[in-house]
Structure formats: structure tokens, C-alpha cells
Amino acid sequence: xxxxxxxxxxxxxxxxxxxxxxxxxxxxNRVVLYFPQKDLDWQxxxxxxxxxxxxxxxxxxxxxxxVESNSDIVFSADYISKLSxxxxxxxxxxxxxxxxxxxxxxxxxxxxxNWSYIFKTVDAMPMRQSEIRKTKSF
Numbered sequence: 001x002x003x004x005x006x007x008x009x010x011x012x013x014x015x016x017x018x019x020x021x022x023x024x025x026x027x028x029n030r031v032v033l034y035f036p037q038k039d040l041d042w043q044x045x046x047x048x049x050x051x052x053x054x055x056x057x058x059x060x061x062x063x064x065x066x067v068e069s070n071s072d073i074v075f076s077a078d079y080i081s082k083l084s085x086x087x088x089x090x091x092x093x094x095x096x097x098x099x100x101x102x103x104x105x106x107x108x109x110x111x112x113x114n115w116s117y118i119f120k121t122v123d124a125m126p127m128r129q130s131e132i133r134k135t136k137s138f
Contacts, residue, residue, distance in 0.1 A: 019073045022083070023103060025059065030122060031099040032060040033087050034113050039064065041094045041112050049115060056122050057101070057131075063088075101127055 062068040098107040
């Protein structure tokens with residue numbers, strides 16, 4: 001009986017702790033939201049790009065008919081619609097938004113996603129500079 005209660009409590013904690021919105025990622029991850037116009041505007045990242053994303057604590061969400069991501073976070077359809085309304089802002093071409101660790105939009109572009117530009121922008125941020133210094137000291 002006690003084992004059953006413990007299993008139930010663990011399941012409840014896991015469900016409650018899974019992210020439900022971008023606010024749940026604040027101070028943990030940077031986020032890139034990408035809104036391609038066509039499937040051709042998106043290609044899954046290769047392993048080296050995934051490593052660079054991980055190093056910079058970047059989670060991306062490609063919002064099309066379905067959502068692709070480099071994480072297992074699943075947002076509700078209603079929340080995805082709200083993200084599109086808030087960040088896509090009627091763009092007629094592919095667009096993307098970089099959201100910083102503090103949850104604020106740092107950069108918005110109407111173009112096909114440009115990872116090197118995103119990495120340069122993130123690497124210039126004060127918090128990222130601090131992360132780099134900490135890594136070098138080890």
C-alpha cells in the first residue's frame with residue numbers, strides 16, 4: 001500500500017514539474033522559436049549543431065503543422081497557438097525569435113533560421129560570457 005502511494009506521488013511530481021510554458025524554462029534554457037513558411041525552410045540539425053545548441057543551453061521549437069524540438073517538452077495546442085500569435089506577429093516569410101534566459105525576446109528576424117547569427121548573439125550576452133569563463137576555469 002505504501003509503495004502504491006509513493007509511486008502515485010512520484011508520478012504527480014513528475015507531471016507537475018514538466019514544463020507547461022516558456023516561463024517554466026526561464027533561467028534554465030534559452031529558446032528559439034522558428035516559424036517556417038514551408039517544410040523546405042527547415043532541416044533537422046546535425047550532431048555538431050545539436051552539441052552547439054546544448055553547450056549554449058538552447059532549446060528550439062519549430063512550429064509548423066506539428067512541432068519539432070530538440071527537447072521532449074510538449075506544449076498544448078492552445079499554448080502553441082498563443083506562441084504563434086505573440087511571436088510570429090503576422091510574418092509573411094519564415095521568422096524566428098531568440099528568447100533569453102530571463103524570458104525576454106532578444107532578437108526577432110523575418111528570414112530562414114540563421115544558427116551562426118544566433119550563436120554569435122548568444123555568445124555576446126553577459127550571462128553567456130560568464131558561462132564561458134566558468135567553463136574555461138575548469
